[in-house]
Amino acid sequence: MAKILVSNEEDDRAGHEYLKDIAGLEIVEYDPDNLVLDELQRSVQLLMPPYRGSHRTLGLIEALPNLRMVQLLSAGVDEWRPHVPKDVTVASARGAHAGPVSEWVLSAILTQVRQWPALVRFQDRHIWAHRQFDADTLAGRRVLIVGAGSIGMAVARKLEAFDAESTLVASSARHGVHGPDELPHLIPGHAVVVVTTPLTETTLGLVNAKFLAAMDDGALLVNAGRGQVVDTDALVRELQSGRLRAALDVTDPEPLPSEHPMWDCAGAIVSPHAARTVPGTNRLCYQVAAGQIATFLSGGTPSNAAYL
Structure with a gap:
């Protein structure tokens, strides 16, 4: 026994x-x-x-x-x-974790695309902010998903309901999924980049300054994988410039210290590693x-x- x-x-x-x-x-x-x-x-x-x-x-x-x-x-x-x-x-x-985490990813994308953080801040100030914010739509947008495991595939399926087009990248290529060598050329042209890859020697620091610089102006980075996949300092610089936005369920360091500049980046929303917590x-x-x-x-x- x-x-x-x-x-x-x-x-x-x-x-x-x-x-x-x-x-x-x-x-x-x-x-x-x-x-x-x-x-x-x-x-x-x-x-x-x-x-x-x-x-x-x-x-x-x-x-x-x-x-x-x-x-x-x-x-x-x-x-x-x-x-x-x-x-x-x-x-x-x-x-x-595929169901709850993919649901978190969709909620994070929609929260940023439809400008809910700005709306809540207007509400806190009792302002009827008609035409005072720039909402967007997922319809017709391209989403790059880095990590085509069970979570990444679930995200792609959910995105179909919003008429968004997914591009999937995994550690090795297969039908409908790109290999890692193609990633640098795939980054431009996507309105959203979703990270669901596990942390390995090859994904550590994968989303670095060069990766972020290749993202389109105004693009959204969503990290539901591991904090160490993203270069936090490089991301903070992009957020502070206003060029990119982010939705993070994981960070590096984690927990995010109270004095960390990420908290004050207007283009970021931070979830305390709670995507699966339902x-x-x-x-x-x-x-x-x-x-x-x-x-x-x-x-x-x-x-x-x-x-x-």
Whole structure:
């Protein structure tokens, strides 16, 4: 009987039912805020970091001598893979976040395109701002999506309903998706650039000053991937000049310090890494994770296993 260490927090308990259906798996609970383990907890072969704040439990890796798999509830593995021994499988919950995060992306785009930040500021001043702001439309606009995984593809499908045209770029080319070598030539001509790519050695700092300079005047950058994919200082300079706009769910650094100049950029809206945070996402993550664990225990390779 394999044992898995699973958080006892409320968001995690809601997903335990999916793990209970896996044959040959025993759930051992732990407190993510107390990393002192008893003998039973130290004997587990699988570790499930908590749904919220998984980084809190990075220190558990050294306390688990029998560890064979780390199953994350996040879409990315960049925070964990460098700290886990190479012979230990690390799998994500990729796919579970596509619905809520793609919905956030659409809401962020529409918020900026239709000038809701300006409208709210007018409302705060009790001003009927008829014809005092420049709203736009998504219809007929081109959107470049950097990252054609489950989230990026979901964004593209949602954009179709607004008569927008998507251009998809991934780590390798496939039918309907461009490869990374084509990216520099694709940036111009898009009203919106959406970042949904995971953080890897090749995507670290991908959206740098050169990338931003290639974006059309007035274009919108939306980052729902990882903060480190974007050069924050370069983006702040573009925002301060008024040439570009941005909608960010992730930043570098994160959390964004209260004194950071990004907060004062009129063309930016900042969401506190909350794109997936809607009711039911935790259960979706556990559902996907359970499938990955079941595959691993049966001797197969989980589809979301990462080898960064």
